[in-house]
Amino acid sequence: MIEIIIDTTIRAGTPIFFATLGAILMEKSGIINLGIEGLMLIGALSGFFFTYSSGNPYIGFLMAAIVTSLVGTIHGVLTIYLRGNQIVSGLALTMFGTGVTALFGKNMVGETIIGLDRMPVIFLKSIPYLGVLFKQDIIVYFSIVLLILIHLFLHKTSVGLNLRTVGENPYAADNAGINVNMYRFITVFISSGIVGIGGAYLSVSYTPLWIENMTAGRGWIAVALVIFSSWDVRKALLGSYLFGGIAANQLRLQAIGTNISVQLLQMLPYIFTIIVLILSSFRGEKNSSSQPESLGLPYDREDRI
């Protein structure tokens, strides 16, 4: 039983975790993106489509990352080079993603693919209770590797330091000889791809199916988790698994049959999100310094400072 709960938690949390990772990285560079939901959908559809047509889920994931990166650059060009409003551009991206995937995904509804195989790790898989952690597919392992890499990148490398400086104070970054717009643009490109992998995990591994609007708000949850995790990728893992765990295991509760009404159970993850946001905003009052200071602000060197 415990094994099943842990397994469900990981599999349901992973798509959200990828989306949150991408969102955090983007916000570290000063770009806020409310288009995560749309990007996830695009990742989900392109992942499913390329797996379906090639028969290889790895190609599906790769193409999902590439397609989503390309779509994500729309947001990058609009907000970085044309200095558009990041909120409006992000919302537009979500609407675009929802619409375009509904349109092009029609033929994929009801099709089936062979999802990802699990890759158990020898020895470790037989640890009692926790062995299930090592019976996941490669994308789950990749998410953990990515977490470690991003964390080290941000805090141990000069490029990561440059990136954080761009998000905090682009004037200081420019003064130090860092190309602010280029840093932001590349970050948006790569982060969008990471979000896309999250979307593809839903359609290629978790279900594996394509259903219209299948992210069902997970992208928005990721946006909220960025704040919950106070821009720390390690806390993002915790948040994603918590949310994913509650969302997926309430289904299990429903299946077992409890006296609690179904609607109340379905509300659980969202109630949890609201509570977490309230709690983190209380904490934020004393230490609001974790939010990148120039988040959401376009940069123009010749703005009169």
Added chain:
Amino acid sequence: MENILLKIDNITKKFGSFYANKDISFTVRKGEILTILGENGAGKSTLMNIITGFYRQDSGTITINGEKVLYKSPRDAMQYGIGMVHQHFMLVKNHTVFENLYVSLKEKKFLINKDIYKDIFGKIFQEFNLNIDMDAPLWKLSIGEQQWIEIVKLLINDCNLLILDEPTTLLTPQETVFLFNFLKKLQEKGKSIIFISHKIKEVMELSDRITILKKGEFVGTLNKNEFNEDTISTLMVGSTIKKRFDKKSHASDDILLELIDIFARNDKGLSDLVNFNLNLRKAEILGIAGISGNGQKALAEVLTGLKDPTSGSIILDKKDVTNGNTRQKYIHGIAHIPEDRKAMGIAPDLSVEENLILKNFKDKKFGRFILNKKNLHQYANNLIEKFNIQYGLKKAPVRLLSGGNIQKVIIARELSCEPTVLVALYPTRGLDVGSQEFIHETIMEHKAKGMSTIYISEDLDELLKISDRIAVIFRGKNMGYVDPENTDKFIIGKLMGGLTESD
């Protein structure tokens, strides 16, 4: 010539149709301290931003070591050995001191080797007796310490030309002396320094040559043997500045306003005012000296009702007015000239007229529901004439006015209700000498009518000029009162730095 490091020829820079710099030429020699002197708005900062590659000039050339250069970004200026301490620091508050220094290095390795660079930075810290924790987040440092970090940033990149944009504004007189000695030491090492200021006295002491700018244009360059206070101020302003006001002492001994054991916190939960006591007499101008960030803002907020103190009491004319919102404080007769005039002083997109009646919204003569335009025009015109507010179109938004005129709108509005106490927070900051004089005179005029003023400023010369008494604020505490008639700047400086008079 061999010893010329930087040569500027005919630089022009326009913002819209406004000339920030017009046809400016000058040179900087190797190993000299050159001061660029000029009032606010003379174009000093713009010119320096061009030299450091932040702005691009519309026309004109920059020559470094005989080589004509055209920058693409500030990075290029850095490669030529030019570095600048900007007036608004180019620092990242949430990074540690170490990260702030490391990120500004000219050449960085992909992996950060903290130990090696900590040693390198530590040696520079030691050389200048800086005792700063490199792992502390920058926002925990005092403004003075942050300025040192900015200077160290230039040193680790081995700059040959250091530009300092008004570095003394935020320093105590003692720290200023320390900085000047330090700059002279750098000069001995062969570095050139451009020092920007509008304080005539301090540049006399430091500079080898002085270049004077006025309204974006080059006025002249003086050599060391050519300048004295009068020639400089004549060139800079066009007239010599009045020294001090004739203070006919109207101040009575009756205490009008008292702050008793006030505590206040800021948004981060840190203490802004700690056991703060203050008394203000009738018809007195009480100057508050201190380096900004020591609780001045909280003091103004507590007095004007923008913030409630966590404990303590405020007594105005024997009535307790500790708590209450801004409206109530206004009714009690407390007026406010806020720190950030564009953000807090005006509604930027409303017209001058509308801004003038912002606080009279309950006044029946302007109408109960529908505005009574006739009375409104009359009232506003009256104030506009009295305070000599210069503006273009009648309906134009007030944000298009110059800083001096915006401040006049605020002062006209605040003083029109005949307040008993005026709380003025840096009222002359960023204004030209003419507007400064006007503000001082207006406050003196109302003082003669019995108004008391709490005048918060970081400019000691200004405070000494107009105050009847000066209180010094340091880390949210009142360090004591001094008499401006017979106190020297250095005594106030000691108090501003947290020492006592006898230290």
